[in-house]
Amino acid sequence: MSVEATDPALAATGTQEAPARRVNRSLAGRIVFCAVVAMLCLLPFVMVLVISFGEKIEGAGWVFGFDLTNYRRFFVGADWPNSTSFLYLQKLGWSLNYAVIASVLAVVTAFPFTYFLTRLSRRAQTFWLVFLLSSLSLSEVFIVMGWDILLSARSGLPMVMQETGLTDWLKDVGFFPTLRDWGLASPRNVKFKTSVLATVLTMSYLVWPYAVILLYPALSRLDPALIEAARTMGARPWTVIRTVVIPSVKLALVGSVLLLFVFLLGTYVAVTVFAAPAQQTLAVSIYESVRGSTLNAPFGAAQSVILLVTAVVLLAIGQKLSTAGGRA
Amino acid sequence: MPDLVLSDIRKDYGAVRAVDRVDLNFAHGELTALLGPSGCGKTTLLRMIAGLEDPSGGTIRLGDQDLTGTPAHKRKFGMVFQNFALFPHLNVADNVCYALTISGTPKAKARARAGELLEQVQLDGYGQRRIGELSGGQRQRVAIARALAQEPDVFLLDEPMSALDAKLREEMQVELRLLQQRLKITTIVVTHDQREAMTMADNIVVMSQGRCEQVGPPQEIYHKPANGFVASFIGRANFMSGRVRDGAVQVAGRTLTVDPAPKYLDGSAVTLALRPEKARLGDALPDGNRLPARVTFLRHVGATRDIHLDTPAGPLVVEQVSDRGGDLQIGSEVEVHLPPDAIHLFPAEAAAA
Incomplete structure (x- = not known):
């Protein structure tokens, strides 16, 4: 009885005070949390945005200001309106070019691999996934170094092709000039450094494990009965892939390409090593502005802002296209 | 086709x-x-x-x-x-x-x-x-x-x-x-x-x-x-074990006739199967093939009821239309009739499967 008598009193004070305190505490907590998130995520970006309007002082550092020179330089060149230069737009173009080709290549090659992976036994799947995950621990520098050796003229693939007579054979069948047209051969031998091919291959190699890991959930969730149903209705293996498997995982495919594309926009080491000087990307140019020889932080910041905005716009377009396709 | x-x-x-x-x-x-x-x-x-x-x-x-x-x-x-x-x-x-x-x-x-x-x-x-x-x-x-x-x-x-x-x-x-x-x-x-x-x-x-x-x-x-x-997978069946003797089957010391007559050697062990709805209870039972039984449980399932019996040959379930067969109580002593043409015989070991 006494317990029952004291209970309501306790409960009453509890219901009046505790929620109020809780609300206060949770509100304060939320404000602190938001402030920390804002500090960590937004502040660097705001800084970059602000700096991008700053002014470079020749022979010294830079000062804050509101100046559109950096953006003008990006789009039409520093000397505008006397002369125009699209150098930096070209760099942006190369950034997009490499990232699009490499991300599509990675997803297109990872798709069949992942498809067959999901058809293996559980044990084999675990082995491959662990292997791929551990390969992610390799740094970009390390991977590029490996490819650098593999593709180098003196000790890599071109040397092997020369020694095994493959180069001579290419010359005999008349394919060699075509390779030269594509920029994949010097007058004497094939060469992969520097070339778009080497850049794109290395970049897609970098993100290939991610592509598998991104596609794996969708493909392993795919009901095998769907494939069997298609087979009983007369679908040949390739028809099954085309009409059942790909449509079922279309969102995962598009999503993977978008994610890897954004990831690859920032590739630095692979581009500096494998891309020709005239085909360098914006990421390299940003680094050179900020840390490299020119020491022009405001211009580097302006390029960063443009790269970021481009990525966001393209992501939004990709998103829109994929959802529109999903509904049709 | x-x-x-x-x-x-x-x-x-x-x-x-x-x-x-x-x-x-x-x-x-x-x-x-x-x-x-x-x-x-x-x-x-x-x-x-x-x-x-x-x-x-x-x-x-x-x-x-x-x-x-x-x-x-x-x-x-x-x-x-x-x-x-x-x-x-x-x-x-x-x-x-x-x-x-x-x-x-x-x-x-x-x-x-x-x-x-x-x-x-x-x-x-x-x-x-x-x-x-x-x-x-x-x-x-x-x-x-x-x-x-x-x-x-x-x-x-x-x-x-x-x-x-x-x-x-x-x-x-x-x-x-x-x-x-x-x-x-x-x-x-x-x-x-x-x-x-x-x-x-x-x-x-x-x-x-x-x-x-x-x-x-x-x-x-x-x-x-x-x-x-x-017999056990399709529908329900009561199983009893017995032994063939002189064209009939001995079950728990009683002789049951089977129609058609068993095609087994004298003395072979057999399993008898009987659908619950084929076994009969009540007053006007035909002669022969009767077993004494005691009612152990009654289960009413709408139109029919299951009567669980304890007999010398083991437990037996009889299915009956609910409004027939009169009043049965748990513990009632009754007789159950197993119609000869409703009994199926199988070799004893096959029923174990």
Whole structure:
């Protein structure tokens, strides 16, 4: 009885005070949390945005200001309106070019691999996934170094092709000039450094494990009965892939390409090593502005802002296209 | 259309034999049910017929055409899967005409055919719906229409009713049977539900542990089970053990006559099986074949009731129409009559299976 008598009193004070305190505490907590998130995520970006309007002082550092020179330089060149230069737009173009080709290549090659992976036994799947995950621990520098050796003229693939007579054979069948047209051969031998091919291959190699890991959930969730149903209705293996498997995982495919594309926009080491000087990307140019020889932080910041905005716009377009396709 | 003939079909998974030397003949236009407990190999057998699984031995023929090595997509066998396996990225009409679309049928013609098929399964007007918007019963109808679109030689259904609730299941069984009879298509249904098999099938194949235990029309399987397994799996049965002596059976010291007379050697151990509804209780019992019994439990199931008895030969269940047989109380001493023509005899060891 006494317990029952004291209970309501306790409960009453509890219901009046505790929620109020809780609300206060949770509100304060939320404000602190938001402030920390804002500090960590937004502040660097705001800084970059602000700096991008700053002014470079020749022979010294830079000062804050509101100046559109950096953006003008990006789009039409520093000397505008006397002369125009699209150098930096070209760099942006190369950034997009490499990232699009490499991300599509990675997803297109990872798709069949992942498809067959999901058809293996559980044990084999675990082995491959662990292997791929551990390969992610390799740094970009390390991977590029490996490819650098593999593709180098003196000790890599071109040397092997020369020694095994493959180069001579290419010359005999008349394919060699075509390779030269594509920029994949010097007058004497094939060469992969520097070339778009080497850049794109290395970049897609970098993100290939991610592509598998991104596609794996969708493909392993795919009901095998769907494939069997298609087979009983007369679908040949390739028809099954085309009409059942790909449509079922279309969102995962598009999503993977978008994610890897954004990831690859920032590739630095692979581009500096494998891309020709005239085909360098914006990421390299940003680094050179900020840390490299020119020491022009405001211009580097302006390029960063443009790269970021481009990525966001393209992501939004990709998103829109994929959802529109999903509904049709 | 010729018959589908399986000869000596086997399937091994490593050391496990899933299907063991099956010989079956599926007559044209008939509905055959593959019936058995889970893991008896019935689904494996169906998948081998569909071409989704390669037999380890034996042949599958359709008339004089050997289909054993033919891949699934060249067999033209329509199949309905247990979970229906409808394509979520296509609407109902596109699902139904999938087989036609991939074979290059003009779109308008395929559409018309889809409409026709949807009408046959009473789903006209549902063509533009998405699969996610359909109920379980509607999905099943779509799956049936889709499997029939290519006008298959053989129509295969893997546990087609298992995803439906009990009431819908019985309706669909009747409906599927009517559709099958209208189209006169050779049909094979895998099921573990003996009522479903009895409702729909011209012929039932009872399977156990990869083997066919009995093949025959439902009534024959029910009334003349070939062995103890069939007797216990199809419907209910009381089992007693006895010994053959002088053309009759000795059970717990009493002599029971059996019609027809047992074809066993004197002294062989046998198992007797008797359907609960065949045993009789009451006042005007025929002479002979009686056992004294005591009522241990009464179970009322609507129109009928089960009377559980304790007899010298072991426990026995009698099924009776509820309003007949008078007042029985637990503990009542009664006599139970086992009609000679209702007793089935099997060799003793087979019943243990």
